[in-house]
Amino acid sequence: MAAERTQERDRERERPMARIRLDLPRERRARLLPEYDPEAFGRLSERIARFLGTGRFLVWMTVTIVVWVAWNIFAPASLKFDQYPFIFLTLVLSLQASYAAPLILLAQNRQDDRDRVNLEQDRKQNERSIADTEYLTREIAALRMGLGEVATRDWIRSELQDMLKELEERMEERLDERLAERLDGRRDLFPPDDARGSDVPDR
Template structure:
Protein backbone atom coordinates (compact mmCIF):
# COMPACT_ATOMS: atom_id res chain seq x y z
CA UNK A 1 0.00 0.00 0.00
CA UNK A 2 1.27 3.41 -0.93
CA UNK A 3 1.09 6.24 1.54
CA UNK A 4 -1.00 9.24 0.62
CA UNK A 5 1.03 11.87 -1.15
CA UNK A 6 0.70 14.54 1.51
CA UNK A 7 2.23 12.37 4.27
CA UNK A 8 5.36 11.47 2.36
CA UNK A 9 8.56 13.21 3.37
CA UNK A 10 10.14 13.04 -0.08
CA UNK A 11 7.40 15.19 -1.70
CA UNK A 12 7.35 18.94 -1.26
CA UNK A 13 4.22 20.47 0.14
CA UNK A 14 2.23 23.05 -1.72
CA UNK A 15 2.67 26.47 -0.22
CA UNK A 16 -0.24 28.75 -0.85
CA UNK A 17 0.49 32.35 -0.33
CA UNK A 18 -2.28 34.93 -0.30
CA UNK A 19 -2.30 37.40 -3.13
CA UNK A 20 -2.88 40.28 -0.72
CA UNK A 21 -1.42 40.31 2.77
CA UNK A 22 -3.73 41.19 5.58
CA UNK A 23 -2.62 44.18 7.58
CA UNK A 24 -1.53 43.32 11.10
CA UNK A 25 -2.91 45.27 14.02
CA UNK A 26 -3.40 44.94 17.75
CA UNK A 27 -7.03 43.85 18.12
CA UNK A 28 -7.21 44.91 21.78
CA UNK A 29 -5.84 48.37 21.10
CA UNK A 30 -8.20 48.83 18.16
CA UNK A 31 -11.13 47.55 20.23
CA UNK A 32 -10.21 49.89 23.07
CA UNK A 33 -10.12 52.78 20.60
CA UNK A 34 -13.54 51.76 19.27
CA UNK A 35 -14.98 51.69 22.80
CA UNK A 36 -13.57 55.12 23.63
CA UNK A 37 -14.90 56.49 20.34
CA UNK A 38 -18.35 55.00 20.93
CA UNK A 39 -18.34 56.31 24.48
CA UNK A 40 -17.45 59.81 23.24
CA UNK A 41 -20.13 59.72 20.53
CA UNK A 42 -22.75 59.03 23.17
CA UNK A 43 -22.07 62.21 25.09
CA UNK A 44 -23.61 65.66 25.04
CA UNK A 45 -20.14 67.09 24.35
CA UNK A 46 -20.01 65.25 21.01
CA UNK A 47 -23.46 66.54 20.08
CA UNK A 48 -22.40 70.05 20.99
CA UNK A 49 -19.19 69.78 18.92
CA UNK A 50 -21.08 68.38 15.91
CA UNK A 51 -23.73 71.10 16.19
CA UNK A 52 -21.05 73.81 16.34
CA UNK A 53 -19.20 72.27 13.40
CA UNK A 54 -22.32 72.06 11.22
CA UNK A 55 -23.42 75.55 12.31
CA UNK A 56 -20.03 77.09 11.47
CA UNK A 57 -19.99 75.21 8.18
CA UNK A 58 -23.46 76.45 7.25
CA UNK A 59 -22.85 80.04 8.28
CA UNK A 60 -19.45 80.21 6.57
CA UNK A 61 -20.66 78.76 3.29
CA UNK A 62 -23.78 80.87 3.36
CA UNK A 63 -22.28 84.24 4.25
CA UNK A 64 -18.69 84.01 2.97
CA UNK A 65 -17.80 85.34 -0.47
CA UNK A 66 -17.85 82.72 -3.22
CA UNK A 67 -14.08 82.57 -3.56
CA UNK A 68 -13.68 81.78 0.21
CA UNK A 69 -16.52 79.24 0.51
CA UNK A 70 -15.25 75.68 0.17
CA UNK A 71 -18.65 74.08 -0.47
CA UNK A 72 -19.64 75.72 -3.74
CA UNK A 73 -22.76 73.66 -4.25
CA UNK A 74 -25.34 73.99 -1.51
CA UNK A 75 -23.83 71.89 1.26
CA UNK A 76 -23.05 68.76 -0.76
CA UNK A 77 -19.56 68.48 0.73
CA UNK A 78 -21.06 68.78 4.24
CA UNK A 79 -23.43 65.91 3.48
CA UNK A 80 -20.51 63.88 2.15
CA UNK A 81 -18.44 64.54 5.30
CA UNK A 82 -21.32 63.64 7.62
CA UNK A 83 -21.96 60.45 5.63
CA UNK A 84 -18.27 59.56 5.85
CA UNK A 85 -18.29 60.17 9.58
CA UNK A 86 -21.39 57.99 9.97
CA UNK A 87 -19.90 55.22 7.81
CA UNK A 88 -16.92 54.99 10.18
CA UNK A 89 -18.91 55.54 13.35
CA UNK A 90 -21.38 52.69 12.80
CA UNK A 91 -18.80 49.86 12.57
CA UNK A 92 -16.82 51.28 15.47
CA UNK A 93 -19.94 51.38 17.60
CA UNK A 94 -20.80 47.81 16.57
CA UNK A 95 -17.28 46.68 17.46
CA UNK A 96 -17.60 48.32 20.87
CA UNK A 97 -20.97 46.61 21.40
CA UNK A 98 -19.50 43.23 20.43
CA UNK A 99 -16.68 43.67 22.93
CA UNK A 100 -19.21 44.64 25.60
CA UNK A 101 -21.29 41.54 24.76
CA UNK A 102 -18.18 39.39 25.16
CA UNK A 103 -17.49 40.95 28.57
CA UNK A 104 -21.13 40.51 29.56
CA UNK A 105 -20.99 36.86 28.49
CA UNK A 106 -17.91 36.24 30.66
CA UNK A 107 -19.51 38.02 33.62
CA UNK A 108 -22.74 36.05 33.16
CA UNK A 109 -20.77 32.78 33.12
CA UNK A 110 -18.96 33.78 36.33
CA UNK A 111 -22.28 34.70 37.92
CA UNK A 112 -23.78 31.37 36.83
CA UNK A 113 -20.86 29.48 38.35
CA UNK A 114 -21.09 31.49 41.58
CA UNK A 115 -24.85 30.84 41.72
CA UNK A 116 -24.27 27.12 41.18
CA UNK A 117 -21.73 27.06 44.04
CA UNK A 118 -24.10 29.02 46.29
CA UNK A 119 -26.95 26.66 45.41
CA UNK A 120 -24.80 23.63 46.25
CA UNK A 121 -23.76 25.25 49.54
CA UNK A 122 -27.41 25.99 50.40
CA UNK A 123 -28.42 22.41 49.67
CA UNK A 124 -25.59 21.14 51.86
CA UNK A 125 -26.58 23.49 54.69
CA UNK A 126 -30.24 22.50 54.36
CA UNK A 127 -29.28 18.82 54.70
CA UNK A 128 -27.12 19.64 57.72
CA UNK A 129 -29.93 21.59 59.38
CA UNK A 130 -32.34 18.71 58.72
CA UNK A 131 -29.93 16.21 60.26
CA UNK A 132 -29.45 18.50 63.28
CA UNK A 133 -33.23 18.74 63.73
CA UNK A 134 -33.50 14.97 63.63
CA UNK A 135 -30.67 14.64 66.16
CA UNK A 136 -32.23 17.27 68.42
CA UNK A 137 -35.49 15.35 68.33
CA UNK A 138 -33.68 12.50 70.07
CA UNK A 139 -31.97 14.76 72.66
CA UNK A 140 -33.65 15.61 75.91
CA UNK A 141 -34.62 19.25 76.21
CA UNK A 142 -34.25 21.34 79.35
CA UNK A 143 -37.99 21.29 80.06
CA UNK A 144 -38.12 17.53 79.61
CA UNK A 145 -35.21 16.99 82.04
CA UNK A 146 -36.82 19.31 84.60
CA UNK A 147 -40.14 17.50 84.38
CA UNK A 148 -38.37 14.14 84.80
CA UNK A 149 -36.42 15.44 87.81
CA UNK A 150 -39.63 16.76 89.40
CA UNK A 151 -41.28 13.40 88.81
CA UNK A 152 -38.30 11.64 90.43
CA UNK A 153 -38.36 14.04 93.39
CA UNK A 154 -42.06 13.44 93.84
CA UNK A 155 -41.46 9.69 93.69
CA UNK A 156 -38.66 9.96 96.27
CA UNK A 157 -40.90 12.01 98.52
CA UNK A 158 -43.56 9.34 98.30
CA UNK A 159 -41.07 6.61 99.17
CA UNK A 160 -39.86 8.50 102.22
CA UNK A 161 -43.29 8.95 103.59
CA UNK A 162 -45.52 6.19 102.23
CA UNK A 163 -48.31 6.70 104.80
CA UNK A 164 -49.36 10.31 105.24
CA UNK A 165 -51.27 9.38 108.45
CA UNK A 166 -48.08 8.14 110.09
CA UNK A 167 -46.67 11.64 109.91
CA UNK A 168 -49.66 13.01 111.84
CA UNK A 169 -49.25 10.67 114.82
Template structure:
Protein backbone atom coordinates in the same frame (compact mmCIF):
# COMPACT_ATOMS: atom_id res chain seq x y z
CA UNK B 1 17.24 27.59 2.17
CA UNK B 2 15.86 27.26 -1.33
CA UNK B 3 15.32 30.46 -3.22
CA UNK B 4 11.72 31.12 -4.08
CA UNK B 5 10.89 31.92 -7.66
CA UNK B 6 7.65 33.98 -7.82
CA UNK B 7 6.90 32.76 -11.34
CA UNK B 8 6.96 29.08 -10.38
CA UNK B 9 4.75 29.52 -7.35
CA UNK B 10 1.01 29.99 -7.85
CA UNK B 11 -0.58 32.57 -5.66
CA UNK B 12 -1.83 36.08 -5.40
CA UNK B 13 0.35 39.11 -5.52
CA UNK B 14 -0.27 41.62 -2.82
CA UNK B 15 -0.39 45.23 -3.83
CA UNK B 16 -0.94 46.50 -0.32
CA UNK B 17 1.20 45.68 2.67
CA UNK B 18 -0.35 43.31 5.16
CA UNK B 19 -1.59 45.18 8.22
CA UNK B 20 -1.95 43.46 11.57
CA UNK B 21 -3.71 45.16 14.45
CA UNK B 22 -4.01 44.16 18.04
CA UNK B 23 -7.71 43.41 18.39
CA UNK B 24 -7.76 44.39 22.07
CA UNK B 25 -6.22 47.81 21.39
CA UNK B 26 -8.50 48.43 18.43
CA UNK B 27 -11.48 47.27 20.50
CA UNK B 28 -10.64 49.76 23.24
CA UNK B 29 -10.32 52.46 20.57
CA UNK B 30 -13.74 51.51 19.16
CA UNK B 31 -15.29 51.64 22.62
CA UNK B 32 -13.81 55.06 23.32
CA UNK B 33 -15.10 56.42 19.99
CA UNK B 34 -18.54 54.89 20.55
CA UNK B 35 -18.76 56.23 24.08
CA UNK B 36 -17.67 59.72 22.97
CA UNK B 37 -20.21 59.76 20.12
CA UNK B 38 -22.95 59.12 22.65
CA UNK B 39 -22.26 62.25 24.67
CA UNK B 40 -23.73 65.73 24.65
CA UNK B 41 -20.22 67.10 24.09
CA UNK B 42 -20.04 65.34 20.72
CA UNK B 43 -23.44 66.75 19.73
CA UNK B 44 -22.39 70.26 20.70
CA UNK B 45 -19.11 69.97 18.75
CA UNK B 46 -20.94 68.66 15.68
CA UNK B 47 -23.54 71.42 15.90
CA UNK B 48 -20.87 74.10 16.16
CA UNK B 49 -18.98 72.53 13.25
CA UNK B 50 -22.10 72.46 11.03
CA UNK B 51 -23.10 76.02 11.94
CA UNK B 52 -19.59 77.32 11.18
CA UNK B 53 -19.49 75.34 7.93
CA UNK B 54 -22.78 76.84 6.80
CA UNK B 55 -21.78 80.36 7.89
CA UNK B 56 -18.48 80.20 6.06
CA UNK B 57 -20.07 78.82 2.90
CA UNK B 58 -23.26 80.91 2.78
CA UNK B 59 -22.03 84.25 4.13
CA UNK B 60 -18.52 83.82 2.82
CA UNK B 61 -16.61 84.96 5.91
CA UNK B 62 -13.04 85.93 4.98
CA UNK B 63 -13.88 85.15 1.37
CA UNK B 64 -14.06 81.38 2.02
CA UNK B 65 -16.65 79.55 -0.06
CA UNK B 66 -15.52 76.03 -0.80
CA UNK B 67 -18.89 74.23 -0.59
CA UNK B 68 -21.88 75.77 -2.34
CA UNK B 69 -25.48 75.57 -1.05
CA UNK B 70 -26.46 71.94 -1.21
CA UNK B 71 -23.27 71.42 0.84
CA UNK B 72 -22.17 68.29 -0.98
CA UNK B 73 -18.77 68.21 0.73
CA UNK B 74 -20.41 68.47 4.16
CA UNK B 75 -22.74 65.64 3.19
CA UNK B 76 -19.71 63.60 2.10
CA UNK B 77 -18.07 64.23 5.50
CA UNK B 78 -21.21 63.09 7.30
CA UNK B 79 -21.47 59.99 5.12
CA UNK B 80 -17.84 59.15 5.78
CA UNK B 81 -18.31 59.69 9.50
CA UNK B 82 -21.38 57.44 9.50
CA UNK B 83 -19.63 54.73 7.49
CA UNK B 84 -16.81 54.63 10.04
CA UNK B 85 -18.83 55.19 13.21
CA UNK B 86 -21.41 52.46 12.58
CA UNK B 87 -18.88 49.59 12.50
CA UNK B 88 -17.02 51.07 15.47
CA UNK B 89 -20.24 51.24 17.48
CA UNK B 90 -21.13 47.66 16.47
CA UNK B 91 -17.67 46.48 17.48
CA UNK B 92 -18.04 48.19 20.86
CA UNK B 93 -21.48 46.61 21.33
CA UNK B 94 -20.14 43.17 20.43
CA UNK B 95 -17.32 43.53 22.94
CA UNK B 96 -19.84 44.61 25.60
CA UNK B 97 -22.06 41.63 24.77
CA UNK B 98 -19.09 39.27 25.18
CA UNK B 99 -18.24 40.84 28.53
CA UNK B 100 -21.88 40.58 29.60
CA UNK B 101 -21.97 36.92 28.53
CA UNK B 102 -18.82 36.14 30.52
CA UNK B 103 -20.28 37.95 33.52
CA UNK B 104 -23.60 36.13 33.11
CA UNK B 105 -21.82 32.75 32.90
CA UNK B 106 -19.82 33.57 36.02
CA UNK B 107 -22.99 34.64 37.85
CA UNK B 108 -24.68 31.37 36.86
CA UNK B 109 -21.67 29.38 38.08
CA UNK B 110 -21.66 31.24 41.40
CA UNK B 111 -25.43 30.81 41.76
CA UNK B 112 -25.13 27.07 41.10
CA UNK B 113 -22.33 26.78 43.65
CA UNK B 114 -24.35 28.78 46.19
CA UNK B 115 -27.36 26.55 45.56
CA UNK B 116 -25.23 23.43 46.09
CA UNK B 117 -23.82 24.92 49.30
CA UNK B 118 -27.31 25.79 50.56
CA UNK B 119 -28.59 22.29 49.76
CA UNK B 120 -25.64 20.78 51.63
CA UNK B 121 -26.24 23.03 54.64
CA UNK B 122 -29.97 22.23 54.61
CA UNK B 123 -29.17 18.51 54.67
CA UNK B 124 -26.71 19.02 57.52
CA UNK B 125 -29.24 21.03 59.54
CA UNK B 126 -31.89 18.35 58.96
CA UNK B 127 -29.44 15.68 60.14
CA UNK B 128 -28.62 17.71 63.26
CA UNK B 129 -32.33 18.21 64.00
CA UNK B 130 -32.96 14.48 63.65
CA UNK B 131 -30.07 13.75 66.01
CA UNK B 132 -31.32 16.33 68.49
CA UNK B 133 -34.79 14.84 68.32
CA UNK B 134 -33.39 11.70 69.93
CA UNK B 135 -31.62 13.65 72.69
CA UNK B 136 -33.30 14.81 75.87
CA UNK B 137 -33.86 18.53 76.05
CA UNK B 138 -33.00 20.65 79.07
CA UNK B 139 -36.66 21.20 79.91
CA UNK B 140 -37.37 17.47 79.75
CA UNK B 141 -34.44 16.70 82.06
CA UNK B 142 -35.52 19.41 84.51
CA UNK B 143 -39.05 18.06 84.56
CA UNK B 144 -37.82 14.53 85.19
CA UNK B 145 -35.53 15.75 87.98
CA UNK B 146 -38.44 17.62 89.62
CA UNK B 147 -40.60 14.49 89.48
CA UNK B 148 -37.83 12.42 91.04
CA UNK B 149 -37.27 15.05 93.75
CA UNK B 150 -41.00 15.01 94.56
CA UNK B 151 -40.93 11.22 94.73
CA UNK B 152 -37.90 11.32 97.02
CA UNK B 153 -39.49 14.00 99.20
CA UNK B 154 -42.65 11.90 99.52
CA UNK B 155 -40.62 8.80 100.42
CA UNK B 156 -38.68 10.75 103.02
CA UNK B 157 -41.90 12.02 104.53
CA UNK B 158 -43.31 8.52 104.62
CA UNK B 159 -40.12 7.20 106.16
CA UNK B 160 -40.09 9.89 108.84
CA UNK B 161 -43.81 9.33 109.54
CA UNK B 162 -43.23 5.61 109.94
CA UNK B 163 -40.31 6.18 112.31
CA UNK B 164 -42.36 8.56 114.40
CA UNK B 165 -45.15 6.05 114.66
CA UNK B 166 -42.81 3.38 115.95
Protein backbone atom coordinates in the same frame (compact mmCIF):
# COMPACT_ATOMS: atom_id res chain seq x y z
CA MET C 1 32.67 9.45 -0.16
CA ALA C 2 31.08 7.20 2.44
CA ALA C 3 31.68 9.78 5.15
CA GLU C 4 29.99 12.52 3.07
CA ARG C 5 26.98 10.29 2.44
CA THR C 6 26.55 9.55 6.13
CA GLN C 7 26.76 13.27 6.93
CA GLU C 8 24.07 14.05 4.34
CA ARG C 9 21.83 11.34 5.79
CA ASP C 10 22.28 12.77 9.29
CA ARG C 11 21.37 16.24 8.04
CA GLU C 12 18.25 14.93 6.35
CA ARG C 13 17.23 13.17 9.56
CA GLU C 14 17.77 16.32 11.65
CA ARG C 15 15.68 18.58 9.39
CA PRO C 16 12.26 16.97 10.02
CA MET C 17 13.07 16.59 13.72
CA ALA C 18 13.66 20.36 13.96
CA ARG C 19 10.23 20.95 12.45
CA ILE C 20 8.48 18.52 14.80
CA ARG C 21 10.11 19.74 18.03
CA LEU C 22 7.63 21.47 20.30
CA ASP C 23 10.07 22.85 22.84
CA LEU C 24 11.32 25.47 20.38
CA PRO C 25 9.28 28.55 19.44
CA ARG C 26 8.03 28.79 15.90
CA GLU C 27 9.78 31.13 13.56
CA ARG C 28 8.00 34.40 13.05
CA ARG C 29 6.43 34.66 9.63
CA ALA C 30 6.29 37.86 7.66
CA ARG C 31 2.78 39.28 7.39
CA LEU C 32 1.40 41.58 4.77
CA LEU C 33 -1.15 43.24 7.07
CA PRO C 34 0.03 45.47 9.95
CA GLU C 35 -0.19 43.97 13.43
CA TYR C 36 -2.24 45.65 16.16
CA ASP C 37 -3.41 44.95 19.66
CA PRO C 38 -7.11 44.01 19.44
CA GLU C 39 -7.68 44.83 23.12
CA ALA C 40 -6.30 48.35 22.76
CA PHE C 41 -8.27 48.87 19.55
CA GLY C 42 -11.42 47.64 21.29
CA ARG C 43 -10.91 50.04 24.19
CA LEU C 44 -10.40 52.91 21.73
CA SER C 45 -13.57 51.97 19.86
CA GLU C 46 -15.51 51.94 23.13
CA ARG C 47 -14.26 55.40 24.01
CA ILE C 48 -15.24 56.73 20.58
CA ALA C 49 -18.65 55.05 20.80
CA ARG C 50 -19.23 56.56 24.25
CA PHE C 51 -18.30 60.00 22.93
CA LEU C 52 -20.58 59.59 19.90
CA GLY C 53 -23.48 58.80 22.20
CA THR C 54 -23.18 61.98 24.29
CA GLY C 55 -24.88 65.34 23.98
CA ARG C 56 -21.47 67.02 23.71
CA PHE C 57 -20.85 65.29 20.38
CA LEU C 58 -24.23 66.40 19.06
CA VAL C 59 -23.56 70.02 20.11
CA TRP C 60 -20.11 70.05 18.49
CA MET C 61 -21.48 68.38 15.34
CA THR C 62 -24.27 70.95 15.07
CA VAL C 63 -21.89 73.87 15.64
CA THR C 64 -19.49 72.50 13.01
CA ILE C 65 -22.22 72.07 10.38
CA VAL C 66 -23.70 75.54 11.08
CA VAL C 67 -20.28 77.20 10.84
CA TRP C 68 -19.49 75.23 7.66
CA VAL C 69 -22.73 76.21 5.94
CA ALA C 70 -22.59 79.82 7.11
CA TRP C 71 -18.98 80.19 5.98
CA ASN C 72 -19.70 78.77 2.54
CA ILE C 73 -22.76 81.02 2.10
CA PHE C 74 -21.64 84.39 3.51
CA ALA C 75 -17.88 84.28 2.98
CA PRO C 76 -16.28 85.93 -0.09
CA ALA C 77 -16.16 83.76 -3.17
CA SER C 78 -12.38 83.39 -2.98
CA LEU C 79 -12.57 81.95 0.57
CA LYS C 80 -15.42 79.48 -0.07
CA PHE C 81 -14.18 75.89 -0.19
CA ASP C 82 -17.58 74.12 -0.55
CA GLN C 83 -20.25 75.70 -2.75
CA TYR C 84 -24.02 75.52 -2.29
CA PRO C 85 -24.79 71.81 -2.79
CA PHE C 86 -22.19 71.24 0.00
CA ILE C 87 -20.84 68.09 -1.61
CA PHE C 88 -17.70 68.08 0.54
CA LEU C 89 -19.80 68.38 3.71
CA THR C 90 -21.93 65.46 2.56
CA LEU C 91 -18.77 63.45 1.90
CA VAL C 92 -17.37 64.26 5.37
CA LEU C 93 -20.64 63.33 7.09
CA SER C 94 -20.97 60.06 5.16
CA LEU C 95 -17.33 59.22 5.94
CA GLN C 96 -17.92 59.95 9.62
CA ALA C 97 -21.05 57.79 9.61
CA SER C 98 -19.30 54.95 7.78
CA TYR C 99 -16.62 54.85 10.49
CA ALA C 100 -18.96 55.49 13.41
CA ALA C 101 -21.27 52.56 12.67
CA PRO C 102 -18.57 49.83 12.76
CA LEU C 103 -17.00 51.37 15.86
CA ILE C 104 -20.36 51.38 17.63
CA LEU C 105 -20.98 47.77 16.55
CA LEU C 106 -17.53 46.75 17.80
CA ALA C 107 -18.18 48.41 21.15
CA GLN C 108 -21.58 46.67 21.35
CA ASN C 109 -19.96 43.32 20.57
CA ARG C 110 -17.42 43.84 23.34
CA GLN C 111 -20.21 44.80 25.72
CA ASP C 112 -22.16 41.70 24.67
CA ASP C 113 -19.11 39.55 25.38
CA ARG C 114 -18.74 41.13 28.81
CA ASP C 115 -22.45 40.63 29.49
CA ARG C 116 -22.19 37.01 28.42
CA VAL C 117 -19.25 36.44 30.77
CA ASN C 118 -21.09 38.19 33.61
CA LEU C 119 -24.21 36.12 32.97
CA GLU C 120 -22.16 32.93 32.99
CA GLN C 121 -20.53 33.94 36.26
CA ASP C 122 -23.93 34.85 37.73
CA ARG C 123 -25.32 31.49 36.60
CA LYS C 124 -22.44 29.63 38.23
CA GLN C 125 -22.84 31.72 41.38
CA ASN C 126 -26.56 30.95 41.45
CA GLU C 127 -25.84 27.23 41.02
CA ARG C 128 -23.37 27.37 43.90
CA SER C 129 -25.89 29.27 46.04
CA ILE C 130 -28.60 26.72 45.24
CA ALA C 131 -26.25 23.85 46.07
CA ASP C 132 -25.26 25.53 49.35
CA THR C 133 -28.91 26.15 50.20
CA GLU C 134 -29.82 22.53 49.51
CA TYR C 135 -26.89 21.35 51.61
CA LEU C 136 -27.89 23.61 54.51
CA THR C 137 -31.50 22.45 54.19
CA ARG C 138 -30.39 18.82 54.42
CA GLU C 139 -28.20 19.62 57.40
CA ILE C 140 -31.03 21.43 59.19
CA ALA C 141 -33.38 18.52 58.52
CA ALA C 142 -30.77 16.09 59.90
CA LEU C 143 -30.34 18.28 62.98
CA ARG C 144 -34.09 18.37 63.54
CA MET C 145 -34.28 14.62 63.26
CA GLY C 146 -31.35 14.29 65.63
CA LEU C 147 -32.89 16.70 68.12
CA GLY C 148 -35.85 14.37 68.45
CA GLU C 149 -33.49 11.88 70.09
CA VAL C 150 -31.52 14.43 72.11
CA ALA C 151 -32.55 15.30 75.66
CA THR C 152 -34.31 18.64 75.93
CA ARG C 153 -34.11 21.01 78.88
CA ASP C 154 -37.61 20.17 80.16
CA TRP C 155 -36.92 16.45 79.96
CA ILE C 156 -33.66 16.87 81.90
CA ARG C 157 -35.47 18.94 84.55
CA SER C 158 -38.18 16.34 84.96
CA GLU C 159 -35.58 13.56 85.22
CA LEU C 160 -33.62 15.51 87.83
CA GLN C 161 -36.79 16.18 89.81
CA ASP C 162 -37.62 12.46 89.75
CA MET C 163 -34.11 11.62 90.90
CA LEU C 164 -34.37 14.17 93.72
CA LYS C 165 -37.65 12.68 94.81
CA GLU C 166 -36.14 9.21 94.80
CA LEU C 167 -33.16 10.44 96.83
CA GLU C 168 -35.43 12.16 99.33
CA GLU C 169 -37.51 9.02 99.70
CA ARG C 170 -34.38 6.90 100.22
CA MET C 171 -33.00 9.40 102.74
CA GLU C 172 -36.30 9.33 104.63
CA GLU C 173 -36.28 5.54 104.62
CA ARG C 174 -32.71 5.44 105.94
CA LEU C 175 -33.54 8.01 108.61
CA ASP C 176 -36.56 5.98 109.63
CA GLU C 177 -34.43 2.83 109.78
CA ARG C 178 -31.76 4.55 111.89
CA LEU C 179 -34.36 5.99 114.23
CA ALA C 180 -35.95 2.60 114.57
CA GLU C 181 -32.55 1.04 115.32
CA ARG C 182 -31.79 3.68 117.95
CA LEU C 183 -35.15 3.23 119.52
CA ASP C 184 -34.65 -0.51 119.63
CA GLY C 185 -31.27 -0.01 121.33
CA ARG C 186 -32.77 2.27 123.97
CA ARG C 187 -35.50 -0.20 124.65
CA ASP C 188 -32.84 -2.81 125.39
CA LEU C 189 -31.15 -0.47 127.86
CA PHE C 190 -34.37 0.58 129.52
CA PRO C 191 -36.83 -2.29 129.44
CA PRO C 192 -40.46 -1.52 130.07
CA ASP C 193 -41.95 -1.46 133.59
CA ASP C 194 -43.63 -4.85 133.22
CA ALA C 195 -40.33 -6.52 132.44
CA ARG C 196 -38.58 -4.74 135.35
CA GLY C 197 -41.33 -5.63 137.81
CA SER C 198 -41.07 -9.34 137.20
CA ASP C 199 -37.32 -9.35 137.95
CA VAL C 200 -37.44 -7.24 141.20
CA PRO C 201 -38.37 -9.29 144.30
CA ASP C 202 -41.27 -8.23 146.46
CA ARG C 203 -40.43 -6.58 149.82
